Amino acid sequence: MGSYLIVHQAPSLAVSHENPKLGHRSANYHPTIWGDHFLAYDNSDVVKENNLCEMEPQQPPHEVLKEEVRKMFIAVPDKSSKKLDLIDAINRLGVAYHFESEIDTSLLAIYGDYDEQINHVAGREEELYIVALRFRLLRAHGYHVSCDVFNRFKDSEGNFKESLAGNIRGLLSLYEAANYMVRDEDILDKALVFTTSQLKSMVPNLNSSLTTQINHALDMPIHKTVTRIGARQFMSLYQEDESHDPLLLSFAKLDFGIIQKLHQEELSDLTKWWKGLDTPNEIPFARDRLVECYLWSLAMYFEPKYSFARTTVAKLFALTSILDDFYDIYGTSDQLVVLDNAIHRWDISCLDELPKYMRPCYQALLSVFSEMEKESLKVVGKTKSVDFAISSMQAISRAYHEEASWIHDENLPTYDEYMKLALVTSTYPMIVTCSTVSMWGIVRENALDWVTKNPLILRVSSAIGRLMNDIVSFEAEQERGELASAVQCYMMQYGVSKEEAILELEKEITNAWKDVNQEWLLGSASGVSKIVLERIFNLARITYLTYKKEDWYTNSFSVTKDVIKSVLVDPIEM
Numbered sequence: 001m002g003s004y005l006i007v008h009q010a011p012s013l014a015v016s017h018e019n020p021k022l023g024h025r026s027a028n029y030h031p032t033i034w035g036d037h038f039l040a041y042d043n044s045d046v047v048k049e050n051n052l053c054e055m056e057p058q059q060p061p062h063e064v065l066k067e068e069v070r071k072m073f074i075a076v077p078d079k080s081s082k083k084l085d086l087i088d089a090i091n092r093l094g095v096a097y098h099f100e101s102e103i104d105t106s107l108l109a110i111y112g113d114y115d116e117q118i119n120h121v122a123g124r125e126e127e128l129y130i131v132a133l134r135f136r137l138l139r140a141h142g143y144h145v146s147c148d149v150f151n152r153f154k155d156s157e158g159n160f161k162e163s164l165a166g167n168i169r170g171l172l173s174l175y176e177a178a179n180y181m182v183r184d185e186d187i188l189d190k191a192l193v194f195t196t197s198q199l200k201s202m203v204p205n206l207n208s209s210l211t212t213q214i215n216h217a218l219d220m221p222i223h224k225t226v227t228r229i230g231a232r233q234f235m236s237l238y239q240e241d242e243s244h245d246p247l248l249l250s251f252a253k254l255d256f257g258i259i260q261k262l263h264q265e266e267l268s269d270l271t272k273w274w275k276g277l278d279t280p281n282e283i284p285f286a287r288d289r290l291v292e293c294y295l296w297s298l299a300m301y302f303e304p305k306y307s308f309a310r311t312t313v314a315k316l317f318a319l320t321s322i323l324d325d326f327y328d329i330y331g332t333s334d335q336l337v338v339l340d341n342a343i344h345r346w347d348i349s350c351l352d353e354l355p356k357y358m359r360p361c362y363q364a365l366l367s368v369f370s371e372m373e374k375e376s377l378k379v380v381g382k383t384k385s386v387d388f389a390i391s392s393m394q395a396i397s398r399a400y401h402e403e404a405s406w407i408h409d410e411n412l413p414t415y416d417e418y419m420k421l422a423l424v425t426s427t428y429p430m431i432v433t434c435s436t437v438s439m440w441g442i443v444r445e446n447a448l449d450w451v452t453k454n455p456l457i458l459r460v461s462s463a464i465g466r467l468m469n470d471i472v473s474f475e476a477e478q479e480r481g482e483l484a485s486a487v488q489c490y491m492m493q494y495g496v497s498k499e500e501a502i503l504e505l506e507k508e509i510t511n512a513w514k515d516v517n518q519e520w521l522l523g524s525a526s527g528v529s530k531i532v533l534e535r536i537f538n539l540a541r542i543t544y545l546t547y548k549k550e551d552w553y554t555n556s557f558s559v560t561k562d563v564i565k566s567v568l569v570d571p572i573e574m
């Protein structure tokens with residue numbers, strides 16, 4: 001396998017202004033660090049979705065192990081705390097998708113007994129772990145259980161009992177549970193502050209394994225973790241835990257390896273497609289980030305049955321990233337008018353009107369949606385839904401174009417004006433619409449009606465994306481003439497400093513997560529497609545990883561590289 005690190009260090013992102021007023025600027029983005037790496041994966045030995053029984057020769061068959069895990073799951077009574085541990089491990093190891101109905105049945109029973117079980121608990125410190133775990137698993141699966149269960153761990157002054165201080169397991173469990181808070185749950189706000197400070201203060205005195213575990217949790221709570229990335233990391237922790245189940249671990253590793261091969265094959269095909277666009281030569285000023293885009297799409301859905309949606313959405317992320325660079329960086333005002341019109345006419349005959357450098361991207365865009373039509377015709381016998389997907393792409397183009405006019409006119413909109421467009425250019429409404437259409441046959445038609453109404457969970461996760469992105473990238477964008485950002489517009493509208501603006505926007509992000517949690521619970525209870533809700537949730541998760549410190553999408557020399565390596569390159573050791 002060839003080396004994937006073509007470029008060994010991040011070049012500066014200094015901007016070159018050929019003509020800042022009219023466009024044709026460049027942000028000097030570094031080239032792809034993956035090159036043709038994924039082309040090298042040989043497709044012939046890939047185990048496909050319908051052939052998951054194939055395995056490494058010395059391993060027990062995948063299906064046999066799966067049935068053993070199923071038996072083990074059924075053998076543990078729902079009333080036992082061991083069941084909660086097992087559900088948690090299965091979830092965190094990334095194999096819950098094999099046991100959905102078993103987990104649902106158990107959690108329904110656990111939910112049925114919730115009040116009774118809680119009444120049995122006297123609030124002893126050692127019970128904090130299990131109370132918090134039960135709460136977390138039920139909320140994660142859509143049950144709106146009450147946070148009053150944590151009252152019993154408070155002292156007469158309403159603070160968490162000091163005696164909980166040494167209870168690492170309980171504190172970690174409460175910390176993870178508190179991340180599922182919705183608005184007006186003061187006790188969970190307090191729990192998060194209390195557990196965070198307690199855990200941080202313990203770190204210097206703990207052994208290295210516990211330190212890793214705590215630092216890891218503080219950095220990335222389970223709730224905000226992308227399943228596939230979390231699974232890879234959790235496997236090592238689980239293996240070190242003396243009470244781990246070797247059979248479950250073997251199954252999880254085997255499953256991870258099989259799916260990794262499928263992902264490598266998909267990336268190999270995508271790389272061939274991407275090479276057809278010849279981005280390094282045709283559009284050298286644009287970000288060449290196919291693999292990073294695939295990671296985003298993989299974060300939304302890793303399971304084999306979503307292969308078509310996953311690859312389609314990866315293509316859309318990659319093409320949208322190029323469009324963003326046309327509008328933000330390189331296109332002149334006149335060229336952008338032609339581009340936006342062509343996207344609105346959605347007709348291959350527009351090709352000749354476009355500047356040469358825009359043509360491959362336009363052509364590829366139209367053909368991705370044609371593939372979507374073909375698939376839709378094949379799966380449900382009609383293509384109407386693809387019109388909604390096209391409209392969502394046209395809406396992004398229009399919004400990008402309006403944003404570009406702010407750049408060219410050196411105009412700073414108010415925060416409210418800015419956010420109206422910026423929620424569209426976050427890409428989430430388009431991605432979720434196209435994703436829903438690409439999952440045809442797996443989701444029901446009314447899911448698309450719901451998505452096109454731009455429900456609250458979609459609006460707030462778009463806000464998380466937009467605000468997190470802007471907080472880490474507004475200064476670099478400003479240097480190259482993109483004045484409008486959430487931070488800048490907020491400062492202007494409210495007459496506050498940069499620091500104050502960022503603080504306020506961070507509060508908005510915290511509240512947005514509470515709304516995502518609330519809408520997850522409400523949506524689950526009111527019959528909204530869980531499959532679609534989960535995609536939106538997962539978008540918020542990959543956003544959190546990508547933008548929590550810097551723009552790790554644009555800069556591939558970052559955690560993104562390590563994550564891609566761990567999920568898509570490094571084989572799993574059995």
Ligand SMILES: CC(C)=CCC/C(C)=C/COP(=O)(O)OP(=O)(O)O
Nearest residue numbers: 293296317320321324328425427469
């Ligand atoms: C993986 C993803 C999210 C791909 C979609 C393309 C995109 C909009 C990336 C973010 O770029 P940016 O930070 O330059 O966005 P903006 O210009 O909207 O701030």
